[in-house]
Amino acid sequence: KNEVEQSPQNLTAQEGEFITINCSYSVGISALHWLQQHPGGGIVSLFMLSSGKKKHGRLIATINIQEKHSSLHITASHPRDSAVYICAVRRETSGSRLTFGEGTQLTVNP
């Protein structure tokens, strides 16, 4: 079993829909990252959080440390949000290295 599990693996939405991507992990962590990988392959860091909630534009990330769970929400989704969204954790016992989920492929149709 992977230490970081994401769901769903694939998600198709219509423009304007509210989207949620989930991430569960099984190890103690010092931080959790949400990353975005576009079709061209580049990776952009969206959020790094260790507690609570962060918001940036239409993106919201939450984390529940006790339940070992994080969610990434996209409000008013747009076709340009189509990408792979990756959850990654920094384990308490492994310094700075990141352990990644398999990613969620999001497609937003116009």
Added chain:
Amino acid sequence: NAGVMQNPRHLVRRRGQEARLRCSPMKGHSHVYWYRQLPEEGLKFMVYLQKENIIDESGMPKERFSAEFPKEGPSILRIQQVVRGDSAAYFCASSPPPIGFEQFFGPGTRLTVL
């Protein structure tokens, strides 16, 4: 402030050749991480370096792979005697000291081994 730079962006090698991948971290960043993304797979940690030091190489294959981050110049990931299974996207990320800051990713180098 330029982002993390990697070159080349695409690299084609024949089996048995050497591949050298370069990563220039963001200005002020002294921590560099290398990650590999095999086709249809997720990202995997390879190595974590600080200037002139390898801090964690637990994700590096035991043979043919090496990494360095010299006092001057970019970090280098070197793959000797490449095989087809080395074909992947190799991403570099950097962060400022101290440990725990956000990592910023480069655009990646896509290695194809013929």
